[in-house]
Amino acid sequence: MLRINCPHCGTRDEAEFRFGGESHVIRPGPDVSDSEWAEYLFNRDNPMGIHLERWCHSFGCSLWFNVARDTVTHDILATYKMGEEKPEL
Amino acid sequence: MKGYSFWSLAKNAITGHQSWPQVWRTPDIKSSYDVVIIGAGGHGLATAYYLAKAHGITNVAVIERGYLGGGNSGRNTQVTRSNYFWPQSAAFFDRSLQLYEQLSKELNFNTMLSQRGVMNLACSHHELEGMRRWANAIQINGVDSEILSPADIKRIVPLINLDTRYPIHGGFIQWRGGISRHDAVVWGYARAADALGVDIIQQCEVTGFEIANGRVAGVRTSDGTVAAGKVCIAVAGHTSVLAYKAGFRVPISSQALQAMVSEPIKPCLDAMVMSPTIHAYVSQSDRGEIVFGGGTDVYNSYAQRGGLPLLEETVAALLEMFPAFSRLRLMRQWAGIVDITPDTTPIMGKTPVDNLFITGGWGTGGYKAIPAGGETMAYTIANDKPHSLIAEFDLERFESGALIDEGAASGVSH
Numbered sequence: 001m002l003r004i005n006c007p008h009c010g011t012r013d014e015a016e017f018r019f020g021g022e023s024h025v026i027r028p029g030p031d032v033s034d035s036e037w038a039e040y041l042f043n044r045d046n047p048m049g050i051h052l053e054r055w056c057h058s059f060g061c062s063l064w065f066n067v068a069r070d071t072v073t074h075d076i077l078a079t080y081k082m083g084e085e086k087p088e089l
Numbered sequence: 090m091k092g093y094s095f096w097s098l099a100k101n102a103i104t105g106h107q108s109w110p111q112v113w114r115t116p117d118i119k120s121s122y123d124v125v126i127i128g129a130g131g132h133g134l135a136t137a138y139y140l141a142k143a144h145g146i147t148n149v150a151v152i153e154r155g156y157l158g159g160g161n162s163g164r165n166t167q168v169t170r171s172n173y174f175w176p177q178s179a180a181f182f183d184r185s186l187q188l189y190e191q192l193s194k195e196l197n198f199n200t201m202l203s204q205r206g207v208m209n210l211a212c213s214h215h216e217l218e219g220m221r222r223w224a225n226a227i228q229i230n231g232v233d234s235e236i237l238s239p240a241d242i243k244r245i246v247p248l249i250n251l252d253t254r255y256p257i258h259g260g261f262i263q264w265r266g267g268i269s270r271h272d273a274v275v276w277g278y279a280r281a282a283d284a285l286g287v288d289i290i291q292q293c294e295v296t297g298f299e300i301a302n303g304r305v306a307g308v309r310t311s312d313g314t315v316a317a318g319k320v321c322i323a324v325a326g327h328t329s330v331l332a333y334k335a336g337f338r339v340p341i342s343s344q345a346l347q348a349m350v351s352e353p354i355k356p357c358l359d360a361m362v363m364s365p366t367i368h369a370y371v372s373q374s375d376r377g378e379i380v381f382g383g384g385t386d387v388y389n390s391y392a393q394r395g396g397l398p399l400l401e402e403t404v405a406a407l408l409e410m411f412p413a414f415s416r417l418r419l420m421r422q423w424a425g426i427v428d429i430t431p432d433t434t435p436i437m438g439k440t441p442v443d444n445l446f447i448t449g450g451w452g453t454g455g456y457k458a459i460p461a462g463g464e465t466m467a468y469t470i471a472n473d474k475p476h477s478l479i480a481e482f483d484l485e486r487f488e489s490g491a492l493i494d495e496g497a498a499s500g501v502s503h
Contacts, residue, residue: 042340
């Protein structure tokens with residue numbers, strides 16, 4: 001069971017949250033090539049180590065926020081609000 | 090290779106089973122190979138076997154970081170089936186099932202295939218309508234499937250509870266589906282490949298690639314650099330990690346998929362049963378254990394251990410379907426790291442790097458694909474062009490948009 005520190009509500013069990021995949025993905029303009037569009041649509045970071053990802057506190061404030069988590073140890077290194085800069089880790 | 094037979098068993102029984110030969114060698118790694126395959130799981134070993142057997146390429150190494158068959162090949166729930174919706178998937182997975190049907194003879198190794206039927210349950214009228222469409226598509230693909238009424242289901246698996254919270258309205262079964270012994274499949278391919286001259290190198294980690302002018306020339310390993318004419322990545326959940334090292338990205342997310350077994354009991358569950366709604370699948374192994382699993386843990390993970398919320402959900406789902414199993418003790422629980430693609434179809438074939446091939450994106454369903462995966466990858470590597478069965482499973486489909494979306498069609502564990 002992960003214990004996730006929602007930046008709005010505080011630390012709660014994983015069961016209250018929903019996972020939303022990689023964070024900080026930026027949609028390219030409409031004039032990009034097929035390969036750049038495919039990169040945006042399908043290719044996601046899948047690191048063995050620190051992963052910056054989105055979670056939603058579904059059974060709490062219902063707000064999305066960002067989590068920096070290690071995919072090997074599952075340690076959560078930081079949580080921060082949407083729109084904030086990536087943390088230095 | 091000394092074949093296993095009644096006579097070899099009798100002969101070795103007389104000598105007290107003291108003179109069985111080693112099943113495969115433990116060779117030192119050479120400095121150069123025609124083909125290096127990374128990963129000694131089912132797919133890597135089957136690819137090596139068919140390279141040697143069907144294409145005469147025997148100067149092959151299969152390099153494994155851990156031990157042979159210690160990844161997803163030894164962690165899956167042993168299900169073999171070909172009940173797929175799309176023609177491309179059905180053709181490939183049914184070829185695999187056909188190879189499984191002959192595999193014990195082919196490898197001279199009992200893979201214990203038991204074609205006891207793979208059943209999918211529908212828990213609403215609408216789900217049953219969807220399953221009728223699915224079962225019809227399977228038949229049009231030339232694969233067997235049969236719609237079942239609740240009474241049929243009760244007859245095949247009498248322990249089932251039909252009055253679940255979302256009552257079971259019916260389902261369908263592929264009778265040719267079933268389970269086999271996953272370790273035997275891996276060991277059988279390893280032994281047969283080794284006998285044809287393939288070097289299986291265990292406890293050796295690939296740390297990088299030698300790439301010059303867009304062409305792979307070898308791999309860097311914990312035992313030194315090995316030159317290779319061609320290289321194939323067959324590492325399941327770690328596909329992204331090796332792709333990064335070769336300089337490209339793949340549309341894969343790695344997640345933990347849990348499975349668990351109960352203590353062994355007398356035979357009580359014949360067919361393999363799956364429910365997409367209640368979200369569990371279950372079979373009874375030949376050792377008597379109830380083997381079951383459910384969904385994947387939702388977040389990316391390389392930890393090879395599952396989380397508790399999903400464990401609880403899966404056990405609850407099993408007990409909803411089979412209340413009698415609440416009396417059983419859970420004996421073991423584990424997880425494998427599965428490599429999931431956006432359309433749940435594997436990624437097989439060439440990569441942006443010349444002479445570097447990939448077989449990955451197997452997600453939660455790689456075990457059933459081992460024989461055909463090996464056969465088609467061997468063809469692809471030997472001829473430097475994709476085998477016709479996997480031509481549409483290439484990495485370029487994400488750019489062209491020609492996805493083969495089995496996610497909706499192929500049930501709980503696709």
